[in-house]
Amino acid sequence: MVLLFFFALLHNCDLLYYICCVSFPLFALLHAAVTTLRAAVLIQRWYRQYVARTETRRRYTWHIFQSIEYSGEQAQIKLYNFLGYLMDNFTPSSNERNLISHIFRENEVCRDAEWERYFCYKNIEVPEIYSGPHLTFPLTVEQTVGLVEAFRNKKQLHSRYVLQLLLETWKQLRMLPNINRISTCQSKEITICGDLHGQLEDLLLIFYKNGMPCLEKPYVFNGDFVDRGKDSIEILIILFSFLLVYPSDVYLNRGNHEDHIVNLRYGFTKEVLTKYKMHGKRILKLLQKIFSWLPLATVIDQKVLVLHGGISDVTDLSILARLDRHNYVSALRPPKKRHKSSAGMSIDSEMDEDILAANKLCQRRISLAYPKAFGERESFQNRSLQDFSDRIKGNAVDELESRMRKQSIYNSGTISSEKNITASVSSDSINSDNPNDEWKQVLDLLWSDPMPQDGCTPNEVRGGGCYWGPDITEDFLNKHNLQLIIRSHECKQDGYEFCHNRKVLTLFSASNYYDVGSNRGAYVKLGPDLVPYLIQYQASSMTRELTVRQSVGRTERSALKVLREQLFAHKSDLVCAFKKFDSENTGLVSVTDWATAVESVMFLGLPWRMLRCQLVTSKIIDGMIDYNEWFSELNIKGSNTDHIDQSLLETLYRHRSTLETIFRIVDTDNSGFITIEDFRQTWKLLSVYLKMEITDEAISDLAVTIDSNQDGSIDIDEFMEAFRLTDKKSRLERGRSMFMGTASDLTKLEGDPNI
Amino acid sequence: MVSDVHKKIKAAFEAFDYETNNTVDVREIGTIIYSLGCFPSQTDLHDFIAEVEEDHTGYIHLDKFLPAMAKILLEHKYPPIPEDILLQAFEVLDKEKKGYLEPEELANYMTQEGELFTQEEMDEMLTALADHEKDLIYYKDILSQLTIDPEL
Numbered sequence: 001m002v003l004l005f006f007f008a009l010l011h012n013c014d015l016l017y018y019i020c021c022v023s024f025p026l027f028a029l030l031h032a033a034v035t036t037l038r039a040a041v042l043i044q045r046w047y048r049q050y051v052a053r054t055e056t057r058r059r060y061t062w063h064i065f066q067s068i069e070y071s072g073e074q075a076q077i078k079l080y081n082f083l084g085y086l087m088d089n090f091t092p093s094s095n096e097r098n099l100i101s102h103i104f105r106e107n108e109v110c111r112d113a114e115w116e117r118y119f120c121y122k123n124i125e126v127p128e129i130y131s132g133p134h135l136t137f138p139l140t141v142e143q144t145v146g147l148v149e150a151f152r153n154k155k156q157l158h159s160r161y162v163l164q165l166l167l168e169t170w171k172q173l174r175m176l177p178n179i180n181r182i183s184t185c186q187s188k189e190i191t192i193c194g195d196l197h198g199q200l201e202d203l204l205l206i207f208y209k210n211g212m213p214c215l216e217k218p219y220v221f222n223g224d225f226v227d228r229g230k231d232s233i234e235i236l237i238i239l240f241s242f243l244l245v246y247p248s249d250v251y252l253n254r255g256n257h258e259d260h261i262v263n264l265r266y267g268f269t270k271e272v273l274t275k276y277k278m279h280g281k282r283i284l285k286l287l288q289k290i291f292s293w294l295p296l297a298t299v300i301d302q303k304v305l306v307l308h309g310g311i312s313d314v315t316d317l318s319i320l321a322r323l324d325r326h327n328y329v330s331a332l333r334p335p336k337k338r339h340k341s342s343a344g345m346s347i348d349s350e351m352d353e354d355i356l357a358a359n360k361l362c363q364r365r366i367s368l369a370y371p372k373a374f375g376e377r378e379s380f381q382n383r384s385l386q387d388f389s390d391r392i393k394g395n396a397v398d399e400l401e402s403r404m405r406k407q408s409i410y411n412s413g414t415i416s417s418e419k420n421i422t423a424s425v426s427s428d429s430i431n432s433d434n435p436n437d438e439w440k441q442v443l444d445l446l447w448s449d450p451m452p453q454d455g456c457t458p459n460e461v462r463g464g465g466c467y468w469g470p471d472i473t474e475d476f477l478n479k480h481n482l483q484l485i486i487r488s489h490e491c492k493q494d495g496y497e498f499c500h501n502r503k504v505l506t507l508f509s510a511s512n513y514y515d516v517g518s519n520r521g522a523y524v525k526l527g528p529d530l531v532p533y534l535i536q537y538q539a540s541s542m543t544r545e546l547t548v549r550q551s552v553g554r555t556e557r558s559a560l561k562v563l564r565e566q567l568f569a570h571k572s573d574l575v576c577a578f579k580k581f582d583s584e585n586t587g588l589v590s591v592t593d594w595a596t597a598v599e600s601v602m603f604l605g606l607p608w609r610m611l612r613c614q615l616v617t618s619k620i621i622d623g624m625i626d627y628n629e630w631f632s633e634l635n636i637k638g639s640n641t642d643h644i645d646q647s648l649l650e651t652l653y654r655h656r657s658t659l660e661t662i663f664r665i666v667d668t669d670n671s672g673f674i675t676i677e678d679f680r681q682t683w684k685l686l687s688v689y690l691k692m693e694i695t696d697e698a699i700s701d702l703a704v705t706i707d708s709n710q711d712g713s714i715d716i717d718e719f720m721e722a723f724r725l726t727d728k729k730s731r732l733e734r735g736r737s738m739f740m741g742t743a744s745d746l747t748k749l750e751g752d753p754n755i
Numbered sequence: 756m757v758s759d760v761h762k763k764i765k766a767a768f769e770a771f772d773y774e775t776n777n778t779v780d781v782r783e784i785g786t787i788i789y790s791l792g793c794f795p796s797q798t799d800l801h802d803f804i805a806e807v808e809e810d811h812t813g814y815i816h817l818d819k820f821l822p823a824m825a826k827i828l829l830e831h832k833y834p835p836i837p838e839d840i841l842l843q844a845f846e847v848l849d850k851e852k853k854g855y856l857e858p859e860e861l862a863n864y865m866t867q868e869g870e871l872f873t874q875e876e877m878d879e880m881l882t883a884l885a886d887h888e889k890d891l892i893y894y895k896d897i898l899s900q901l902t903i904d905p906e907l
Contacts, residue, residue, distance in 0.1 A: 039844035040869035052789035
């Protein structure tokens with residue numbers, strides 16, 4: 001009876017208590033009830049544990065993708081800085097410099113008339129058999145809606161119309177201010193969308209759920225329209241068309257991916273060249289210009305600021321409002337300088353370039369403030385830039401370390417990098433304002449991320465912009481009399497996330513970004529009350545049918561696969577690290593040591609112990625891992641690459657994105673082919689960058705493997721594929737979509753009451 | 756052995772320490788404990804929290820968490836529920852011995868007996884466990900699919 005009484009108390013059930021106090025004959029009934037109770041408790045306990053474990057897996061899966069994504073961005077910026085360094089420090093006539101100088105060459109043809117001629121679409125004939133949409137200008141609403149429909153049906157717009165559209169868009173964008181100011185008057189609700197990243201399905205889904213832009217339905221698109229997804233150009237065409245048709249109701253903010261340097265790595269350049277074989281190069285060049293003319297931010301009702309990345313402690317809307325935004329073709333470059341001295345002389349000339357280079361050298365030296373602090377991977381570019389840094393702050397190392405400690409594991413990701421972008425004094429200013437201050441304003445706006453702690457620190461994970469804290473938000477909002485910042489730039493599981501006391505809203509509109517089921521997308525509606533109303537969605541109908549468990553499982557498998565590839569690519573460094581814990585050369589390390597060693601090489605800040613059972617499938621004996629056996633598990637082999645040195649293969653694999661980016665830079669006419677000679681030069685470049693010895697013989701072996709028809713030129717794509725450097729299923733580095741949701745799935749959804 | 760346990764606990768704790776100041780939100784404690792392979796009941800959790808929470812600040816510091824959690828792990832205090840016991844539990848609820856449970860049946864038990872589920876938890880459970888076509892919970896199949904190896 002005591003036991004029953006105890007259960008009754010525990011259960012807090014009146015009936016039980018009553019029975020308890022009442023009577024003995026009911027004992028049998030009671031017994032059954034108690035057993036039921038116990039059964040229920042067991043099941044509840046078991047299930048709650050299961051849910052918590054699933055949640056933990058989801059979080060670290062997310063973290064894997066994010067770390068790798070951000071370290072990719074960081075690698076890109078490092079590469080870019082390295083190339084800049086080459087530009088500054090190699091003699092003008094050197095081969096290496098010539099190979100890459102064109103990406104630094106000023107993109108300006110001075111007069112607008114020349115640009116209009118360059119847009120020349122009139123000579124392009126549209127063939128009879130073309131079945132895509134035809135455009136006539138000025139564009140009408142019907143044509144724009146027709147474009148959306150055509151893209152839904154997988155049509156491609158002819159390059160003639162693309163060029164014409166770009167010309168009109170450029171003319172329109174030039175008239176816009178840096179900061180658009182709009183209002184919700186007349187009870188209009190404004191719809192704001194975040195990153196789309198070439199995922200047409202998501203844009204179509206938003207239009208389906210919310211309606212297309214029109215007079216009663218204004219939209220703000222908050223940057224990152226391109227890269228990664230496979231339909232970036234189609235998204236641009238749709239957005240630009242709506243901009244032309246509803247100029248007072250469609251607003252576009254620039255994102256950090258509206259930048260040709262970034263596009264080289266993340267897939268947009270390749271997409272355009274593939275879809276538009278003849279005129280792709282021209283389209284890309286024009287887009288460079290158009291991107292630089294995209295406005296930087298939008299303010300709604302003077303109270304809500306919408307911009308892509310974020311702010312820093314020095315962000316000032318008045319500076320942003322008056323700078324010449326088109327000077328920043330790429331936010332990763334210092335601002336262009338116009339030399340007006342030699343009349344009619346275009347900046348393209350070699351002589352001016354040298355002057356420029358000399359100035360840049362001066363700039364670069366001054367701007368280097370923080371040397372790389374952590375020694376594990378001493379790569380050339382860091383060490384040499386460090387050599388040049390004569391303004392190193394005394395406690396830079398300590399400062400970096402303390403900043404690292406402040407950033408949480410889930411935020412920081414990588415540790416190493418040098419900070420190259422600081423507001424610094426330039427030796428020649430054009431405007432009265434310091435151009436480097438302006439540059440920092442633009443960079444911060446496009447690249448920054450919020451953090452939970454107070455303060456403002458450089459965003460070393462991405463390599464550009466800042467991490468800013470709630471105190472900065474508070475000061476900024478007060479200073480400009482605003483109440484909310486809406487930004488994008490970071491993928492969020494639910495498509496959106498509030499932070500800084502609900503004063504900052506992150507909005508991300510590309511669902512399934514990392515993989516099918518990884519995240520939802522969201523858009524926000526703001527009425528005159530300026531209270532954000534959020535709508536979430538997920539593009540593929542298949543994801544809705546997956547249970548939580550299944551979609552976490554899928555995404556997790558993907559993440560782990562990507563992670564395994566990364567680990568494989570760092571095999572040599574890992575072996576070195578393991579050996580430090582294995583002085584007697586037994587080939588075994590403890591689980592703890594394994595985790596420590598892996599983190600010391602990978603710098604991804606991941607919970608390795610938790611991941612261990614997924615990453616190491618070979619048996620663990622007495623808590624020790626056989627690391628050689630582990631590597632053979634991870635091994636990735638190319639098809640006919642046996643004659644190629646293993647360590648070279650590993651290098652290739654690890655730096656494949658960088659390698660491809662360099663190839664594309666070297667491929668000046670964007671043909672997809674480079675000559676054998678340039679191929680050799682590329683390797684020289686890469687070997688300098690990585691401080692690795694790559695013999696001429698090794699390079700010839702590589703070339704031979706690819707140039708099978710011996711015609712002296714190498715197909716970049718073929719090369720990358722031959723060495724299994726492109727995994728068709730891995731979308732992370734290559735910008736190819738892997739999920740199955742297609743436009744035709746969307747038509748199936750029309751009868752779906754769940755939307 | 757003990758230091759290994761400490762490292763495990765620290766790793767799990769750090770995953771939720773968003774401000775990198777060795778504290779976690781008290782609401783995450785359950786998840787952390789579960790992720791270490793333990794199966795406490797709600798009451799167990801409440802008791803644990805009461806023991807380690809910093810004076811109702813809503814935060815728990817690693818200094819208090821570590822020893823308390825180590826004790827739990829070393830004593831195997833909240834062991835996993837063996838699959839056969841779980842099966843028996845489901846069979847107890849399946850009074851008609853059908854081999855499956857109907858959603859309403861399960862929902863009644865979960866939301867009215869024991870450590871009650873919220874409606875949200877219940878909806879999620881049904882989505883996760885119910886067979887899509889027949890809308891029934893075939894508990895035998897589920898158990899083998901879902902029992903996760905608690906070894907970290």
